[in-house]
Amino acid sequence: VDMTARIGSLTLPNPLMTASGCAAAGRELHQFFDVGELGAVVTKSVMTAPRSGRDTPRMAETDSGMLNSIGLQGPGIDAFVEKDLAWLREVGARAVVSIAGSSVQEFRDLAARLADEPGVAAIEVNISCPNVANRGLVFACEPTSAASVVAAVRAVLPPTIPLLAKLSPDVTDIVEIAAACVSAGADGLTMINTLLGISIDVDRMRPRLAGLTGGLSGPAVRPVAVRCIWQVQAAMLAGRLPTVPIVGVGGVRTGLDALELVLAGACAVQVGTVAFHDPSAPLRVRDELAKAVQERGFSSFMDAVGHAHRVL
Ligand code: RRO
Numbered sequence: 001v002d003m004t005a006r007i008g009s010l011t012l013p014n015p016l017m018t019a020s021g022c023a024a025a026g027r028e029l030h031q032f033f034d035v036g037e038l039g040a041v042v043t044k045s046v047m048t049a050p051r052s053g054r055d056t057p058r059m060a061e062t063d064s065g066m067l068n069s070i071g072l073q074g075p076g077i078d079a080f081v082e083k084d085l086a087w088l089r090e091v092g093a094r095a096v097v098s099i100a101g102s103s104v105q106e107f108r109d110l111a112a113r114l115a116d117e118p119g120v121a122a123i124e125v126n127i128s129c130p131n132v133a134n135r136g137l138v139f140a141c142e143p144t145s146a147a148s149v150v151a152a153v154r155a156v157l158p159p160t161i162p163l164l165a166k167l168s169p170d171v172t173d174i175v176e177i178a179a180a181c182v183s184a185g186a187d188g189l190t191m192i193n194t195l196l197g198i199s200i201d202v203d204r205m206r207p208r209l210a211g212l213t214g215g216l217s218g219p220a221v222r223p224v225a226v227r228c229i230w231q232v233q234a235a236m237l238a239g240r241l242p243t244v245p246i247v248g249v250g251g252v253r254t255g256l257d258a259l260e261l262v263l264a265g266a267c268a269v270q271v272g273t274v275a276f277h278d279p280s281a282p283l284r285v286r287d288e289l290a291k292a293v294q295e296r297g298f299s300s301f302m303d304a305v306g307h308a309h310r311v312l
Contacts, residue, residue, distance in 0.1 A: 001290055001293050001294040001298065001299060001300065001301065002299065002300035002301060002302075003015065003286070003289075003290050003293075003300075003301045004300070004301065004302070005039055005267055005268050005301060005302070006245070006267065006302065007122065007162055007164075007187070007188050007245045007247065007267065007268055008162040008187040008188060008244070008245060009159075009160065009162060009187075010121055010122055010162050012039035012040060012094065012268065013039060014038070014039045014286050014290075014301075015039050015258075015262070015266075015267060015268040015269055015286075015289070015301060016038050016039050016258075016268075016269060016270075016271065016282050016283070016285055016286040016289070017038060017039050017040045017041065017042050017096065017247070017268055017269070017270045017271070017282070018035075018038065018040075018041050018042050018270060018271060018272065018275070018282055019042060019249045019270035019271060019272030019273075020042045020043065020044060020045055020098040020124060020126065020166070020270075020272075021044045021045065021068075021070065021098075021272065022271075022272035022273060022275055022276070023041075023044075023275060024043070024044045024084070025041065025043045025044065025080075025083075025084035025085075025087060025088060025095075026041040026043070026088065026093060027087065028279065029041075029275065029279055029280075029282070030091060031279070032279040032280045033279075033280045033282075033283045034091070035088075035091060035093045036091055036092040036093045037283055037286075038093070038094075038282055038283065038286070039094065039268060039286075040093070040094040040095065040096045040121055040122070040268075041088060041093045041094065041095055041096065042096040042098055042124060042270060043080070043084060043088075043095060043096070043097050043098055044073075044074055044098065045072060045074070045098040045099060045100035045126040045129065046074050046075070046076070046077055046080045046097065046098065046099055046100070046110065047072055047074060047076065047077070047099075047100050047101065047102075047106070047110070048076060048077055048101070048106055048109060048110060049076045050074065050075050050076035050079065051071070051072050051073055051074055051076070052073060053070050053071035053072060053073030053074075054069050054070065054071030054131060054210065054211045055210035055211060056210055057208060057209060057210055058070055058071065058209060058210060058211065058214070059214075060199050060208040060209055060214065062199050062216075064216075064218070064219075064220040065216045065217055065218030065219065065220040065221060065251070065273070066216070066217050066218050066273050066276070067197050067198075067199050067208070067209060067214035067215065067216055068131070068194065068214050068215055068217070069131045069209045069210070069211040069212075069213065069214035069215070070131060071131045071132075071211065072100055072129060072131070072132070077110055077113055077114075080097075081113070081114070081117055085097070085117060085119055085120070088119060089118065089119040094121040095119055095120055095121055096121055096122045096123070096124050096164070097114055097120050097122075097123055097124070098123075098124040098125075098126050098166070099111060099114070099123060099124070099125055099126065099153075100125075100126040100129055101149070102132070102137055104148050104149055104152045105152075107125060107149050107152055107153050108152040108153060108155070108156055111123060111125075111152075111153040111156045111157055112156040114157075115156055115157050115158060115161065120161060121161075121162075122161060122162040122163070122164055122187075122188075123153065123157060123161060123162075123163050123164070124164040124165075124166050124190055125149055125150060125153050125163065125164070125165050125166065125186075126166050126193070127139035127140040127145075127146055127149050127150075127165060127166065127167075127168075128140035128141075128166050128167055128168035128192075128193035129193065129215075130168070130170065130193065130194055130195075130196045130213070130214070130215040131211065131213075131214065131215060138168060138170075140165070140166070140167050140168040140171065140177055140193070141168060141170065141171055141177075142177075143176050143177055143179075143180035144180065146165065146167075146177050146180050146181050146184070147180040147181060147183060147184035148184070149165075150163065150165050150180075150181045150184035150185055150186045151184040151185055154184065154185035154186070155185075162187040162188060163185065163186055163187050163188070164186065164187065164188040164189065164190045164247060165181040165186040165188075165189055165190065166189075166190040166191075166193055167181070167189060167190065167191050167192060167193065167228070168192065168193050169191075169192040169193065169195050169221070169224045169225070169228055169250075170195060170196050174191070174228045174231055174232060175231055175232055175235045175240065175241070178191075178232045178235070178241060179235070179240065179241040182241050182242055182244050183241075186244065187244060187245070188244050188245040188246065188247055189232060189244060189245075189246050189247070190246075190247040190249060190270070191225060191228040191229050191232065191246060191247070191248065191249065191250070191266075192221065192224060192225045192228050192249060192250050193215065194214075194215025194216050194217045194221070195215065195216045195221050195224060196213055196214075196215065196216070197213065197214060197215070197216040198212060198213055198214070199214070217250075217251065217272060217273040218251050218273040218274075219251040219253060219257075220251065221250045221251045222250050222251030222252065222257060222260070222261075224250060225248060225249060225250025225251065225261060226250075226260055226261060226264050229246055229248050229261055229264040229265045229266050230264040230265065230308075230309075232246060232265065233246060233264060233265025233306050233309060234265075234309060236265075237306070237309055245267045245268070246265050246266045246267060247266060247267070247268045247269070247270060248261030248262070248264070248265075248266025248268070248269050248270070249261075249269070249270035249271075249272065251273070252269055252270070252271050252272075252274070252285060253271075253274040253278075253281065253285075254285060254288055255284075255285050255286075255287070255288020255289040255290075255291060255292045256288070256292055257285075258271075258285050258288070258289045258292075259289060259292045259293065259304070262289070262293075262301075262304050262305055262307075263304065263306070263307050263308035264306070264308060264309075265305065265306040265309070266305065267302065267305045269285070269289070271285050289301075
């Protein structure tokens with residue numbers, strides 16, 4: 001079965017990617033498998049300056065998923081370019097670089113810096129981090145804010161670098177946000193970031209995370225991801241916004257989980273939380289998805305994308 005995935009001008013050997021944040025630049029995973037085998041490695045969102053992130057504890061396991069309030073810890077763009085991007089090039093991985101800014105100007109500067117660097121397969125603008133100090137900085141929660149980031153980044157990137165906008169599930173109307181991003185020049189949409197949550201330790205009778213709220217990931221959010229992908233794909237099919245590729249992410253642990261996102265409309269799938277206890281999961285999911293697609297009679301992966309919307 002032909003597993004080639006197309007995201008605008010970008011052609012990938014397969015649709016499996018890491019999810020941003022779950023494996024930094026992929027070094028940890030490379031101990032377990034060759035990250036060059038993936039469709040792409042999506043890097044942890046990088047900001048202009050180095051950051052230590054939020055206070056600990058900032059990870060909490062719950063029986064319905066993982067909560068994190070990392071708060072954009074990272075090396076900053078200079079060290080990222082010098083060390084991480086160079087390493088990804090060395091190992092032959094396709095790099096989708098996730099960027100995060102606390103202003104439109106910061107997003108633009110980050111994109112301008114990356115525009116001239118070799119080895120950037122695509123940019124994912126993270127406008128949906130739930131762990132920013134001020135909810136007003138979650139650009140993906142408001143259509144005009146989302147559009148202003150996307151337009152500013154698109155303006156400084158060459159047309160050869162696709163721009164993905166990563167959306168938040170914590171919005172009233174995901175289609176409205178998606179449409180604003182596409183109108184502003186997004187070449188694709190990544191859905192979804194984590195879902196805002198709180199967990200309380202009933203023994204200590206206090207919140208588990210130092211920062212109180214965190215982003216929920218893992219299997220519990222998969223139906224939310226499927227719903228967001230479904231709604232945006234349905235709106236595209238109905239002509240309510242131009243058709244662009246959707247990259248699906250949310251609680252995928254197996255090939256059949258990935259297939260669910262694909263049938264809803266995703267033409268690539270990111271794997272995150274499961275890799276914390278099964279580091280080779282992204283590659284396993286690739287192989288399981290290939291088998292599942294073939295077993296259902298598709299000769300190419302792209303034929304399965306959005307199949308569940310088809311009228312019989
Ligand atoms: O670093 C984080 O706390 C974080 C980010 Br940037 C994000 O986009 N999603 C998330 O769950 N955590």
